[in-house]
Amino acid sequence: MKFVHAIEGLSLWVGRAFGWCILILTLSVSYEVFVRYVLNAPTVWSFDMMVQMYGALFLMCGAYALAQDTHVRADVLYRLFPVRVQAVLDFVLYFLFFFPGILALVWYGYEIASDSWRYKEVSFNSPASIQIYFFKSLIPLSGALLMIQGFAELVRCVMAMRTGIWPERLADVKETEDLLTEADLDQISAMAPARK
Template sequence: MHDRSSVTLKLSYWIDELSKWAGAVGAFASIALALLIVYDASMRYIFHEGSVALQELEWHLFDILFLMGLSYALKHDKHVRVDILYTRFSPRFQELVKIVSMLFFVIPLGLLVVWYSWDFVLQSYLQHEGSPDPGGLCCRYIIKSFVIVAFVLLILQAVSETVKSLYRLKELR
């Protein structure tokens, strides 16, 4: 029988792996975005041909890059924080700050975004929402659903970070 701590740490590891894959999706989106921008700009300025769909696809790839990077940034501690104060804290107090910030800020904010995004995505799907521009992309619900996916991943990563901080806090005693 597994003890509770090993199961919890394994769960944390799997969440970290999910965030790693989300980061890989974001990295792929950044490469695709760069190539698409070069192609689109070349077509517009050299051949005087533009595409609304390509421009919208650029925005969608940027959205994917940003949204999939949220949990990855949290996993690698590259998120926004006031480091001038944080770095002066003791290791124990740093772990406490992490735990409190995850439990009272990141997770509740993530839950709020997921809760309010659900109807947003559902309405888009039910209405078969597409671009209002001629020649634009269809199926806007696909890109809108990335908001839900990204914030679920962020919530999971916040849980993982909380678990790891609790274990580090226990070791600092």
Template sequence: MSSDSTSASVPGNSDGEFPRAFYATIRLVDGFTDVTGKLIALSMLFLVVTISYEVVMRYGFGAPTIWVYESSFMVNGAAFMLGAGYALLKGAHVRTDIYWENYSERTKGIVDLISYLFLFYPAMIIFMLISIDDAWHSYETGERSQESVWRAIMWPFRATIPLAAVLLMIQGISEVLKCWYQVRFGREFVHKEKIEI
């Protein structure tokens, strides 16, 4: 984090014109996303344990399971979707840098703000509404997987899709406020290091 962004994140800094409620909202949303992202990451422990169990049972005892394959791809898929909000917080989503690096900080803020308001939120709302309908249909019909004889219930897996959209939109609130800050003051609220998750 740069020295500018450190001072920017504290309410009542020398600029003093960015409303205190915005700082509080950013801290609340970022804290929520950080906690949920770390909780979702714990699902990787489930994958390690169950896949290790499958390897031992299959190759050590000649007794493969019927549930590990399906549960592992469902948990991995759910973690991938539900972790998207955390990736947004950390700046891990794809961005085309060929032009981006040449923009001023204020221009970057304007482009991001317009993108969030007119592309991100409409797309996430549509994505959420369609996927809620799919998850509800899956629940009502008692849909089961056709991938194996285990025939896992599908609605919890399908429900992760609208939940992922909700988590993304929640983090989007913080990102919109950070963009607003960037447009107003011509510097990043917090510098993101373009990490890979």
């Protein structure tokens, strides 16, 4: 379990670090709106900054989302299955779909990034001609992080197949809806003994 939590810890750390891109993104959008519509002096760099911050956030938080089990899942039937069946299903699907896709992301992402570094690529859509080879380096890096987190998920599946219980995940932030549901359940369970 230490192996799984170590990998999850790495994914959480990277996700939290790149989560700051949201603040940079928000500030640059706010600044651009102000200078464009109030001062009538738009910038040439703001749009590029926004695209790169959003792209970095999207790429680098994938492993974080996988570690927190927050990727979108069509679980209409899945959630009704016993834990062991869920684990077998997840295990098989990781090998059939997840790992081939992530391997392609790492392989072709590396080719794209290395070509970009070789040419010192700049954005042709940008009036500022900003360099984008740094940004393209995040493509294979994000794939490698997803691959590592995927191995942790396989170990988690094996443990669930053996015990019939999903191992605990490292806790991080929770959705407000989940917090409200937990508070409601706590309130209901606190009221139950009083009724007896």
